[in-house]
Amino acid sequence: xxxxxxxxxxxxxxxxxxxxxxxxxxxxxxxxxxxxxxxxxxxxxxxxxxxxxxxxxxxxxxxxxxxxxxxxxxxxxxxxxxxxxxxxxxxxxxxxxxxxxxxxxxxxxxxxxxxxxxxxxxxxxxxxxxxxxxxxxxxxxxxxxxxxxxxxxxxxxxxxxxxxxxxxxxxxxxxxxxxxxxxxxxxxxxxxxxxxxxxxxxxxxxxxxxxxxxxxxxxxxxxxxxxxxxxxxxxxxxxxxxxxxxxxxxxxx
Ligand code: PGA
Numbered sequence: 684x685x686x687x688x689x690x691x692x693x694x695x696x697x698x699x700x701x702x703x704x705x706x707x708x709x710x711x712x713x714x715x716x717x718x719x720x721x722x723x724x725x726x727x728x729x730x731x732x733x734x735x736x737x738x739x740x741x742x743x744x745x746x747x748x749x750x751x752x753x754x755x756x757x758x759x760x761x762x763x764x765x766x767x768x769x770x771x772x773x774x775x776x777x778x779x780x781x782x783x784x785x786x787x788x789x790x791x792x793x794x795x796x797x798x799x800x801x802x803x804x805x806x807x808x809x810x811x812x813x814x815x816x817x818x819x820x821x822x823x824x825x826x827x828x829x830x831x832x833x834x835x836x837x838x839x840x841x842x843x844x845x846x847x848x849x850x851x852x853x854x855x856x857x858x859x860x861x862x863x864x865x866x867x868x869x870x871x872x873x874x875x876x877x878x879x880x881x882x883x884x885x886x887x888x889x890x891x892x893x894x895x896x897x898x899x900x901x902x903x904x905x906x907x908x909x910x911x912x913x914x915x916x917x918x919x920x921x922x923x924x925x926x927x928x929x930x931x932x933x934x935x936x
Contacts (some may be wrong), residue, residue, distance in 0.1 A: 786829025851892025
């Protein structure tokens, strides 16, 4: 299980520090649940400094696919590693929608992240219109293959997928546990085709899209839901920690 907070373009340095500090001080031993804070680039170093030595890891929300060079305004995988990041969100629907991210650019970034020892959290998910037309499974399968085709299995815990139906992100609408489970099982089948069935069984597939304390238990108890990518509910310590606790309950046999 993995619970990742996606802070998106929110907070200032002082509130980011407060949030990371209070999550760290209030988090009891999360056991097998991994906790990752995906902060804006400019806060990564500070957040890492605050959580270093605790069970909490730090992730970025995007990166560039090249090693270095004349790419004004961009951030490389090795830069992220040098400030303590272990994870990076790639292909978030907001990047696809507003910044021209494509399956191909996501794939290039996945390859680069893995090469540098960063765990890519690869986001996939259909638009409402695509779901209404009955195309959700095909869209998500295309995104999974597009991001991972030809990528060698990086090893246990080194690749994470996040299913985020675009219609559920920041809208308060959530996929029902059954809808989410069905799509997660479909994603796992796609992953079995790309890697082996055994490897696919061990890849964490997170659900994202208005996951909150009130729905976390139901979502996280589904067999193919292995955690959450949390936007709105990660901007305050209390709801975020309550989702982490739901994951701890769900991880118990
Ligand atoms: P949300 O965002 O929890 O606010 O819906 C999730 C995400 O976009 O990662």
